[in-house]
Every structure is written in structure tokens, then in C-alpha cells.
Amino acid sequence: MRPPAVRMVDVAALAGVSAGTASKALNNTGQLSQETRDRVLQAAAKLGFTPDSRGRALSSGRTYTVALLTTDSTGRFSIPIMRGVEDVLSAGELATVLCDTRDDPLREQTYLRSMVARGVDGIVVTGRRTEPRPPIDVPLPVVYAMAPSSNPRDASVIVDDAGGAAAAINHLLSLGRTRIAHITGPATHRSAVGRAEAVAATAGEALCGEPLYGEWTERWGRQATDVVLRQNPDAISCGSDQIARGVCDRLRELGRSVPEDVAVTGYDNWPVMALASRPPLTTVDPRLEDLGRRAATLLLKAIAGRPHHGVLELPAQLITRESTLGS
Incomplete structure (x- = not known):
């Protein structure tokens, strides 16, 4: 038989706080001292406590999921960007869902309806081309990476x-x-x-x-x-x-x-x-991973109610090797 799951009350008891205080400490909310937060986190780690993501979503009104919408079927550009996005989002325990539209407008609309219905927290839009693309129409925070939105008010991150x-x-x-x-x-x-x-x-x-x-x-x-x-x-x-x-x-x-x-x-x-x-x-x-990290950072700020407007242009980097320098 499997051992019983560790509960929030178990963490609270070990830390010597109420269940409500333990919940606030684990979700990084409320006005708690750092000493109290640390004590709760240590108790959770000692007991092997795993938060219930469903309860977390219900209490916060969020799914802690972000969609990456791309036209890059081969992954040549979208995979490095996604790695950068996940570098940032994983720190906040957010999951990334990859949606490949294959340059099909109908498939893109199907994905968008599905993501809105699932209640994702936001969307990063990317592709394999650098031409500006039409903005997507969804009631969610959106950031464009590599391929900017044709609307200059939207948040876009591109390479110089x-x-x-x-x-x-x-x-x-x-x-x-x-x-x-x-x-x-x-x-x-x-x-x-x-x-x-x-x-x-x-x-x-x-x-x-x-x-x-x-x-x-x-x-x-x-x-x-x-x-x-x-x-x-x-x-x-x-x-x-x-x-x-x-x-x-x-x-x-x-x-x-x-x-x-x-x-x-x-x-x-x-x-x-x-x-x-x-x-x-x-x-x-x-530096596509840097592009993804910056896009994810802007998306998190937008989810928190601090959206960015306009285009951010990130520098590229010259890498020198033998084809110019010799052996």
C-alpha cells in the first residue's frame, strides 16, 4: 500500500504554524516574515510535500500554464525559444504547452479557442520568419517572439x-x-x-x-x-x-x-x-534562448497586470571560429 499523502496540515504542524499560514508561505503570498516562510519551506521539504496543483489553480484563478504558439514545424527556431521560455516559467512552476499551427490559419484558430477554453494564463507567439504577423485576438496576455506583431502597441521581442x-x-x-x-x-x-x-x-x-x-x-x-x-x-x-x-x-x-x-x-x-x-x-x-527568456519575463509581467507595449530588439552575438581565423 502507498503511504498516505502529506497534507498541508502536516506541514503546518511541523512548522508550528496554522494551515492558512503554511499555504501563504508555500504560495509566496500574504504578509509573512522571511523566518516563517523559511520554516514552512523546510518543513515541506522534510516531509516531501507536493502542492495540489488543482487546488492552487482554484484558489488563484489561474492554471499556471502558458501556450507557445508557433508556425515552425521543424522546431529549428521554436525549440531554442521554448527552452528560454521554460527557463523563466519553470522557476514559477508554470508549464509550457507547444502548439504547432503549421502555417494553417484554421489550425491556429482551433488552437487559440482550445487554449482560451483551457484557461491558459498567457501565450507566447513565435515562428520561423521575422516578418511582422497579424496580432491574435484573445482575452489573454500575449507576447510575440522573433516574429513581431504588426500592431506596434503589442509586446514583441526581436533580434537585431x-x-x-x-x-x-x-x-x-x-x-x-x-x-x-x-x-x-x-x-x-x-x-x-x-x-x-x-x-x-x-x-x-x-x-x-x-x-x-x-x-x-x-x-x-x-x-x-x-x-x-x-x-x-x-x-x-x-x-x-x-x-x-x-x-x-x-x-x-x-x-x-x-x-x-x-x-x-x-x-x-x-x-x-x-x-x-x-x-x-x-x-x-x-541568441534565441535569450529571446525566449525575455519574452517569458514580459509575459509574466503582463499576467501580473504590468504589460509592456512596443518592440524590444535584442543584440546578436558574433561567434568566431576557424572559417575566418584559421587553425
């Missing part, structure tokens, strides 16, 4: 893509590179265009030809390398790590040494690509 791209170019310039080519993704993607514009503005006369737009793939990186080599560059900056890995592969096939002949930079700091590349890539880390 332009700053990250500029940092990569400044790094190449500091190494004495004077002919820099740029290969990036689709011209219809805000991230590709924004990064290319920052590259052109930072490189100035060192920019070698026009930026080449294509796909976020290694194949495109290999194909585009043949084109940009006609300009005789001594560095190639890329809009993603996938493209950069393809560039490195093609340069090696052609007998060009990286970085001795041509330095290469990527963007995303995606370990699958950046660390597996030969050589490992100097790249820009958008």
Missing part, C-alpha cells in the same frame, strides 16, 4: 539582425579582407533583405558585386560560390549557416583554402551546420 550582419562584416574588415561577397536566402524574406542591406552598408567599397539571393540551402551555397568567384573575393559572408556550409564545401572542391584564400561567415550559429562545417564556421548567434 542588421547589427549581427554588420558585426560579421566588421570582423572580416578587421582581418584585412577587402573584397567581400554576400550570398543569402530568398529576396522575399525580411531577414535575407535586412541582413544584405546591413552587409552592403557596412562593407562599403569592400562589397564585391551585388548580394546574391536564392535559397536557405547548402545546394544554393555551392551554386552561388561559382558565381561570386568571378569577382575574385577574399571573403564570402552568408545569410545562413546552411548556405555557408555549402560555400565551404564548394571552395574545398575547387582547391580553395578556407580561410587562407577565402574567409567565410555564416548566420544562426546552428550547431548542426556551424560545427559540422569544414572548417567550423564563424557565425552570428541570434
